[in-house]
Amino acid sequence: MADVSNRIPVWYYDKVRHYWTAKDSTMFRPRKPFSSDSLRIITYNIWFKKTHQPSRFNHLNALLYRSDAHIICLQESKQIESINNEQEVSALYILATKYVLEQLISLPWIQHRYILSDVDGRTFLYSPRSYGVVMLIDKHLSLRELSMYPLPTRKGRQFLLAKIQLRNERFLVGTAHLESLRNSQDLRSQQLQLCQSIFDRHIGDSLNVTGFFMGDFNFGAHWRENTIQMNILQGWTDLWPELKGPDDRGITHTNVRFDRMMFRSSHVRPTKIRIIGKKPIAEAPPSGNQLASERDVFISDHFGLKANFDLSFI
Template identity: 40%
Template structure:
């Protein structure tokens, strides 16, 4: 959700820019910039491809405990691409210090420079993948500094993947969200046909008229949760009934599936999806603590046979 975001100039113009990858330098013991298409990847062919999306909650409440547990979840996921929303510079620095991140991933931001205001979105991408470009797009007229970060990845000789992460406009801003999703779709459409995956905090309910309207504007895209689990499985990723920490800090009851992984592809099919981080990780001040106020999602894709 992220209602606590810093409001920015509503006239911020749409602007697409190329941004560098960041890779950990073992000799210098630090992160350094790396241009796309100069990869040292192994060109490994993927029979399965796993992704994770997680809104990590910008709050400093219980942050050390939450961030460490979040890092454990991400490490165990063994995902090829991880999309994170509400990343602050403090959380980013904790993530960059993790040995598994240093060993296994490129990252789209090494110091928070792509954040608008005090938080942003980040991609982690397996270092064995060949990344041909990494771009950032400002959403015009966003009051919350919202952006799209997306990469183009050559999975093998026959499969090009375009994959991105977003944190769409919060609150009662359905027209803004529609505009932002259209910008995402147009960005993916500029390249030749291939697989497209968009994931993040979409900030609208999975049931209701806005969900219908948004997907009408996304022809050919599927909601991976619904595709695998069916329309009757609510799959709440924001759930004050389960997450008492969220209930306390949200100020009211809310059960919603705000977080999504959506797919458009003729060659990859989703085979698994599950919720992450929906178990208490400890107790502080008689309150059950969770990794975030949202739950995460992980999905697996396979080549269509």
């Protein structure tokens, strides 16, 4: 059970009143149970740089809609150059955050299908230089709890955890945006140790628990650091090499594999994983008259991951 102080509400769209409403995440129950034997999950660092942001968001919207994902974990990053004033950084980041969230929650298909961990960036404001994470969860999944845990950090990093009950299996879905920069290895280790301890506390002695841990880990899979950090995540499987083999590097950001989807389960089987967002927005749907300046513009400076899981054994 999470500490009450870490618990956050879940947001659902009230179609009668036409606005998003917060509800105690331990009290939310779906009106219609989840019946599929397949689960689809996305993790994506969507990059809050303002350059081409409207076009990038339109293509993000189209990509997420087509994905038909049941759970979407988004990590948001900022890149604001030549600004030294802390208040200016905070204000610009909040504006960018609010733009993306406001656009996201205004989409009818999002309102119809998902409950959200945040709708206005309130969970991002841990510090003026916060990096936020958001989770979208299919309304038919039985959410039992949402919690946010502050991590040791210089930039307001946090760990978001959802507890979901599906048949006889408890699902723990966690996402984080770990500390950036090559020289932050020790801080990333501390962050992973805390995330691991939170998972262990929630799993306890239960055998019917499936864990997902994903996000922008900010260290490359072929760095020496990877061995150290993976030793912290004992019992977890890195899905990309597991399903694609050791020779497929799975690059997600500037010649490295920063973005991960980690998995642990005795009853759920991963069946597929792929990279998403690889095409420049000028080549990807929605089609139309694209500007020449957008030919080398992508949805994000990261690629995302989408994985499929077989639930027929739970």
